[in-house]
Every structure is written in structure tokens, then in C-alpha cells.
Amino acid sequence: MKIAIKLAYRNLLGAGLRTWLNVVVLSFTFVVIIWMKGIMVGWDYQAKTDTSNWQIGGGQYWHQQYDPFDPFTFSESHAQIPETFNENIANGDLEPSLIVAGNIYPQGRMQSIAIIGINPKQNVLLLPTQKLDTFINAIPAIIGLSTAKNLKLKKGDFTTIRWRDSKGMFDASEICIVDLFSCNVPAVEAGKIYIPLAVLQKMTGMENEATILTFRKNKMDQQKVDDWVLKTNEDLTKSIDEMIKTKTFGQSVFYGILLLLSMLAIYDTQVLSIFRRQKEIGTYIALGYTRTQVIGLFTVEGAMYSILAALVSAVYGIPFLMWQAKVGWTLPVDASEFGMAMAQTLYPVYSALLVISTVLFVVLITTVVSYWPSRKIGKMNPTEALRGKIQ
Amino acid sequence: MENHSIIQIQNLTKIFPMGKSDFTALNNVTLAFQQGEFAGLIGPSGSGKTTLLNIIGSLDTPTKGTVEILGHSIGNLSAKQAANLRKEKLGFIFQSYNLLAVHTVYENVEFPLLLLKLNATLRKKMILEALEWVGLTDKVDSKPPQLSGGECQRVAIARAMVKKPVMVLADEPTANLDAANSHHILQTMLKLNQELKTTFLFATHDEKVINYLKRRIYLIDGKIDKDILVDH
Known part of the structure; x- marks a missing residue:
């Protein structure tokens, strides 16, 4: 695995512009997903806080x-x-x-x-x-x-x-x-x-x-009283959680599409890579790799796009996300007409869990998408691959 | 004599399916090679020399017959065992060099040593030694697209030789080179053969290569036509 990581890193850097195009597209996906999720968490937090402060207290x-x-x-x-x-x-x-x-x-x-x-x-x-x-x-x-x-x-x-x-x-x-x-x-x-x-x-x-x-x-001690029904803060804000959950689902369709586009780029790159690098694949096998190890190498290469993308995202994403958390996102239309607890300006809230889970999710998806076309290597005849004869 | 053979081939036949019919690339070939030979499989296109080289290199398997390389029966090896055999004992040189284009000369030569999991210090020593053999110590940081064809093939030789394999299999190594570069490459290989006792087995129809060979095995239509020892 260590060798595969080393080789994959060299191969990616060596591929130059093609690598960086994929990395930039994927890094954009990272930042947008984290920002959008942050907006939802921030909205949830703001809606609950406002509801507690204005309507339901404790x-x-x-x-x-x-x-x-x-x-x-x-x-x-x-x-x-x-x-x-x-x-x-x-x-x-x-x-x-x-x-x-x-x-x-x-x-x-x-x-x-x-x-x-x-x-x-x-x-x-x-x-x-x-x-x-x-x-x-x-x-x-x-x-x-x-x-x-x-x-x-x-x-x-x-x-x-x-x-x-x-x-x-x-x-x-x-x-x-x-x-x-x-x-x-x-x-x-x-x-x-x-x-x-x-x-x-x-x-x-x-x-x-x-x-x-x-x-x-x-x-208050939340005691039971005859003829009166105790409604805790959690009971009364449950509907907000449900509403946010519904909105999150709708929103995940959007970033699902974004992720799909990035994954298409990775998938395309992998397919093209496997087609163009047949001689290289044959050479790896001739020098002592098994086909499974070559599949592993190409999968690591694909997965590494997401690792590089995470690093690139950090460069411009962290300042952007921090700036957004400070100034918020002002809705272009009047939020009071939406009929839900929503401020005109939403402030995204990011947690370590949100960032880590998003990164892991994208890395996992990228790995699967990279592995998928790489399986073709398992069926390659190394002698034909060496001559670049496979169509 | 057979007890010292590193390659023993008995009644080897290789048949490739070609649509509804079959193509017999090798037909009942029996051969043996000793340690330190500088031998070549000679013949026109389609004579079966590359197929034989691929089977000896454990990149392909026989349809019939047995091929034993360093005590390993090629037909019975698992993919992992075959990979280990190539990794530890065999070196390959190809007609179109097959260098990793995005890696430097140093990294290309390093690759077989990475697979052997040698430590960085030892790797560096071995790489520089191999580049010294082929006269490319000044090109360690160059990448293949920056090198001439002759230099690329010398990098390929260094890559094949760096782990000091028992045997190097060279498939048309001079096909893309001019006469001067071809002679340079062949002299390098001959020198390594003499100094390190590495067995070299070529597949070729290039007269320049043939002239250097100490054993010439002529193949026609998958069969051995002549097997000649040459006294230089």
C-alpha cells in the first residue's frame, strides 16, 4: 500500500494539468457541500434559538x-x-x-x-x-x-x-x-x-x-400537573428538526448532482487513464506487480484526487467558510414570507464532525468510483497490455 | 548439463484462439538455457519468439508441455507466485522501452527495488550503480520525454539490471534505435553478462543483435529450425 501511495502520488503530480483540473472541481464540491451543510446546521440552530427566545422559552x-x-x-x-x-x-x-x-x-x-x-x-x-x-x-x-x-x-x-x-x-x-x-x-x-x-x-x-x-x-422542575400538558423545549422544536431534515434532503439532491459531476470527471479520467496507460499497466505486471496490485494502484490514484482536493479546498475553502460564518448568507428574497422560522441572513455553523464526515464521504465515493473502471485491469492480458494492443 | 539449466522447456505448445479457428504460435518446442548465456530467439514476425519470451517471463502460460524457470513450473504458478518470480529473478527490456513517462530516470530505475521493499539507502546505492553501468549518472533527474531513444533504452537496461536478476528477457531491444545506439546498448548488455553472469535472452530479427549473440536459436512457424552456438 505504501508503494502504491508513493507511485500514485508521483503519477498524479506527473499528469499535471489533468490532475489539477479534477482536483479543483472536486475541491469546489468539498467547499460547497460543507458550506451548504453548514447553512442547514446554522439555520437549525438559529430557528431553534429564535423559537426558544421568542415563543417557547425553556x-x-x-x-x-x-x-x-x-x-x-x-x-x-x-x-x-x-x-x-x-x-x-x-x-x-x-x-x-x-x-x-x-x-x-x-x-x-x-x-x-x-x-x-x-x-x-x-x-x-x-x-x-x-x-x-x-x-x-x-x-x-x-x-x-x-x-x-x-x-x-x-x-x-x-x-x-x-x-x-x-x-x-x-x-x-x-x-x-x-x-x-x-x-x-x-x-x-x-x-x-x-x-x-x-x-x-x-x-x-x-x-x-x-x-x-x-x-x-x-x-423549572419539569413536574407533571393535572389538566396541563408539559411540552419540553425538545418537544416543541421537534417540528423544526423535521422541517430542516426535509430541506436537507432536498438540498442533498443538489449536492448529489454536484458530486455526480465531479465523480463523472474522475470516472472519465480513470477510464481514459486505463485505456491510455496499457503499456504502463503491462510494465507494472512485468516488473512484478499482480493485476490486483495494479487495480489497487489505480484505485489509490483515484482516491488521491479527493485527498489532494481536500488539501486544495483547505487553502481557499477555510478562509471562505470562515468569512461566511462571520457575515452570513443573506437570502435574496424576503424570508418572512416563507412561513417558517428563518432569518433573512443565515449564518453557517460548521462542526469538526461535519467537515470530517464530508471529507470521508467524498473520499469513499471517489475511491469506489475509481475502483469501478479499474476492475477492467483484472481482465487484461499483460502481454497485449505491454504492446498497448487492447481496444 | 540439464542439472545446471535455469530454463527447461519440454514439448511446449502455445495455441491462441483466433475467432473460430486456432493459431499455433509455438509447436512442440524443447529447449534448455544455462546460467550466463547470451542467447537469442531469431525469426520473422509470427515465428513465435515473443510468445516464447513471454512464457519464459511468466507473463503467459503454455497450452501444452512444461516450462520450468529456476525450478518453478510456469503452468502451475499462481498470479502472485508468477509476480514474485518476475519481481525477484527476472528483468525485462522492451522494444519501446516502456518507461514510466511521468517518473524521473532515478524513479524508473527505483521501481523494481521499491517492489522488493529495500531501504532507501540501499536503493540509492543500487540505482546509482546501475546508472553507472549504463553511463547515465548525469540524467538522474531527467524524465523519459527529455531523453533520446538510446538513453531511454539504457534506462530500461538499468531498470532491468538494478536488482541483479538471474535472467534478462529483451524483446527487440534495438528495434527503435539507430546503429550507433544499438551497438552501444548491446556492448553494455554484453559487459553486464560477462561481469555479473546474468543470462540474457533476446527475441530479435535485427542483424546487429544477432551478431552479438553467443547462441542463436532460429524459429520458423513456432518450431525450432536451428540452435547454433557461436564462438566469437
């Missing part, structure tokens, strides 16, 4: 009737906040939210909306709820930028909301948009308005009641 207790995808459950999904949580709430480690289905009437149009009551002094989530802690002659409310765009509302606008109280009776009041916030998590802002919890509890006659209890990360 985890949540949901009222057992609550289904975020079915607004008709909202009227039933509220209950008294268990006394066992009083201390956590007093400490600010647990924040109750009440969710009520309602309508909003911007410029006289009616649109369905979820009205969320939240403590203005909370700091478990990044929502700018302190803006709700104000005195005006309407209910103070905050909404996300995309919701504001859809409803054609801006900061300082007054509009009307309507809701049902605990007894099913309709009531309405005027709200004032005191602030707009920007957030990468669509579920936090899409079709939602946030008003002070105490106000909503009073409006609906649901004193001291909540739909969701959000706790601060690493600050």
Missing part, C-alpha cells in the same frame, strides 16, 4: 384542550393557574399567557385573530411586552411587522377587536398599536395581537386563568 405547560392549529379549541383551553406555580410566577421564571379567538376590524375589514394576553413585565421571551405597560384611552397592543403589513396597521393606529367572554357573549373594544416588533418566528406574529394579560383576563371574565405557561430555560 418549555411550556399547555392546557390539555389547547391545540395551536385549531382556534376552535381556544374557547375551552383555559383554566386557573395551578397554585403550585405561584412562586415561579412571582419570581418571573414562569409566564402565563391567555389565548382567545377574536376578530380585528382594521379600516372596517374583519379578520380573524388570536388575542394573546401576556404579562407586560415578563422577560422570559424577547417580545417587547414592556411597551404594553402604558396608560392610554384604549387597550395597548403590540403586533409583528408582517401582521401589521397584512392588516395595514402601523404604530399609533387605533382599531377595534371583538371577542367572546367566558360565557360566550360577544364584546368589543378599541385597541391602540403601541409597538411593532420584528421576529424570525412566523408563529409568534402571524395573526396574533398581544395585549396585557390582566386586561384580557378581565375582558373575558377569566380571572387568574391561562392557556399556556412558559417557563424560563433551566429554571
Whole structure:
């Protein structure tokens, strides 16, 4: 093997431009695959972090009737906040939210909306709820930028909301948009308005009641409580993992094509090499190699393209990947319209495992692709190979 | 006499399938060679000389008969055993040199020693010695495309001789060389034959080579026509 590596290295360097063309194409594949995988890991990390910071904190207790995808459950999904949580709430480690289905009437149009009551002094989530802690002659409310765009509302606008109280009776009041916030998590802002919890509890006659209890990360014993379902951070971010997994599969088709093109180049080179170097193959055999050893030599030569490519990638790839990790990749279109937790600028995250596994994967594929045409050597007649007579 | 033979060929026949018919390249050949011979298989194209050389070099196998090289029966050797025989005991020189084009002269001559897994110091000593024999010590870093045909063939001789094989098989070694280079090459080989007692076996129809041979075996249509010892 040592001799094969030595010979393969000499043969590759001796082949000059042909070698470097393959190496550059393959190195491009390395860098693109690592970058794209890094983007996905970075997106996964960013989506989970943003979701935790803006929506779910360290985890949540949901009222057992609550289904975020079915607004008709909202009227039933509220209950008294268990006394066992009083201390956590007093400490600010647990924040109750009440969710009520309602309508909003911007410029006289009616649109369905979820009205969320939240403590203005909370700091478990990044929502700018302190803006709700104000005195005006309407209910103070905050909404996300995309919701504001859809409803054609801006900061300082007054509009009307309507809701049902605990007894099913309709009531309405005027709200004032005191602030707009920007957030990468669509579920936090899409079709939602946030008003002070105490106000909503009073409006609906649901004193001291909540739909969701959000706790601060690493600050709660995750105990089981009757009528409330514990949702850990992992449970609530599982859908992000699944979404990223789906996107990763789609993306792997792209780099599969890229890898295929590189492998075609290697395969072509190997086929051409075996055809053009018949005399050399015959000479190796005449000088004491077995055909299997010659196959090994050609396979090592092919595999060595990927090793050289990894080295070449390191030269320009490391600075590029580091620069990308710093400045990120800004999406050319508005990410808020994608309907998923996605920042406008994605920052790739690379791990040693990601880099090593990518390199090993490409080396393995290259080795297999190099071996495949080399098997032809096993059927070569050395006396004909020596004269370069095989067609 | 037979006890000292390094090659013993008994009733060797080699048949190649040619479409639906067969072509008999060697027909019932019986021969023996002693250590230190400077012999040649002489004949026109298609007479079977290269086929016989290939079988003696364990690159091909007999259809019938037996060929024993240094006690090894060629027909019974596995691919690995045959490779080991070539690696350790045999040297090859080809008509078109068959040098590794992207390797330097030094690396070309080094190749058989790499296969023998000799250490770098010993390899270097042996390579320089072999290049000294053929007068190419000033070309160690050149690559074959930078050399003349005569120089390339001298590199091939150095490569064949570097491991001091028992026997060198040379297939038309002067076919691509002019007269001056041919004589130079042949004198080098003759000198190595005399100094190292290496057996040289040629396949040739070149008069220049024939004149140097001490034993001339004429082949016609796969059969031995004449086997002549020449007293120079």
C-alpha cells in the first residue's frame, strides 16, 4: 500500500494539468457541500434559538384542550393557574399567557385573530411586552411587522377587536398599536395581537386563568400537573428538526448532482487513464506487480484526487467558510414570507464532525468510483497490455 | 548439463484462439538455457519468439508441455507466485522501452527495488550503480520525454539490471534505435553478462543483435529450425 501511495502520488503530480483540473472541481464540491451543510446546521440552530427566545422559552405547560392549529379549541383551553406555580410566577421564571379567538376590524375589514394576553413585565421571551405597560384611552397592543403589513396597521393606529367572554357573549373594544416588533418566528406574529394579560383576563371574565405557561430555560422542575400538558423545549422544536431534515434532503439532491459531476470527471479520467496507460499497466505486471496490485494502484490514484482536493479546498475553502460564518448568507428574497422560522441572513455553523464526515464521504465515493473502471485491469492480458494492443 | 539449466522447456505448445479457428504460435518446442548465456530467439514476425519470451517471463502460460524457470513450473504458478518470480529473478527490456513517462530516470530505475521493499539507502546505492553501468549518472533527474531513444533504452537496461536478476528477457531491444545506439546498448548488455553472469535472452530479427549473440536459436512457424552456438 505504501508503494502504491508513493507511485500514485508521483503519477498524479506527473499528469499535471489533468490532475489539477479534477482536483479543483472536486475541491469546489468539498467547499460547497460543507458550506451548504453548514447553512442547514446554522439555520437549525438559529430557528431553534429564535423559537426558544421568542415563543417557547425553556418549555411550556399547555392546557390539555389547547391545540395551536385549531382556534376552535381556544374557547375551552383555559383554566386557573395551578397554585403550585405561584412562586415561579412571582419570581418571573414562569409566564402565563391567555389565548382567545377574536376578530380585528382594521379600516372596517374583519379578520380573524388570536388575542394573546401576556404579562407586560415578563422577560422570559424577547417580545417587547414592556411597551404594553402604558396608560392610554384604549387597550395597548403590540403586533409583528408582517401582521401589521397584512392588516395595514402601523404604530399609533387605533382599531377595534371583538371577542367572546367566558360565557360566550360577544364584546368589543378599541385597541391602540403601541409597538411593532420584528421576529424570525412566523408563529409568534402571524395573526396574533398581544395585549396585557390582566386586561384580557378581565375582558373575558377569566380571572387568574391561562392557556399556556412558559417557563424560563433551566429554571423549572419539569413536574407533571393535572389538566396541563408539559411540552419540553425538545418537544416543541421537534417540528423544526423535521422541517430542516426535509430541506436537507432536498438540498442533498443538489449536492448529489454536484458530486455526480465531479465523480463523472474522475470516472472519465480513470477510464481514459486505463485505456491510455496499457503499456504502463503491462510494465507494472512485468516488473512484478499482480493485476490486483495494479487495480489497487489505480484505485489509490483515484482516491488521491479527493485527498489532494481536500488539501486544495483547505487553502481557499477555510478562509471562505470562515468569512461566511462571520457575515452570513443573506437570502435574496424576503424570508418572512416563507412561513417558517428563518432569518433573512443565515449564518453557517460548521462542526469538526461535519467537515470530517464530508471529507470521508467524498473520499469513499471517489475511491469506489475509481475502483469501478479499474476492475477492467483484472481482465487484461499483460502481454497485449505491454504492446498497448487492447481496444 | 540439464542439472545446471535455469530454463527447461519440454514439448511446449502455445495455441491462441483466433475467432473460430486456432493459431499455433509455438509447436512442440524443447529447449534448455544455462546460467550466463547470451542467447537469442531469431525469426520473422509470427515465428513465435515473443510468445516464447513471454512464457519464459511468466507473463503467459503454455497450452501444452512444461516450462520450468529456476525450478518453478510456469503452468502451475499462481498470479502472485508468477509476480514474485518476475519481481525477484527476472528483468525485462522492451522494444519501446516502456518507461514510466511521468517518473524521473532515478524513479524508473527505483521501481523494481521499491517492489522488493529495500531501504532507501540501499536503493540509492543500487540505482546509482546501475546508472553507472549504463553511463547515465548525469540524467538522474531527467524524465523519459527529455531523453533520446538510446538513453531511454539504457534506462530500461538499468531498470532491468538494478536488482541483479538471474535472467534478462529483451524483446527487440534495438528495434527503435539507430546503429550507433544499438551497438552501444548491446556492448553494455554484453559487459553486464560477462561481469555479473546474468543470462540474457533476446527475441530479435535485427542483424546487429544477432551478431552479438553467443547462441542463436532460429524459429520458423513456432518450431525450432536451428540452435547454433557461436564462438566469437
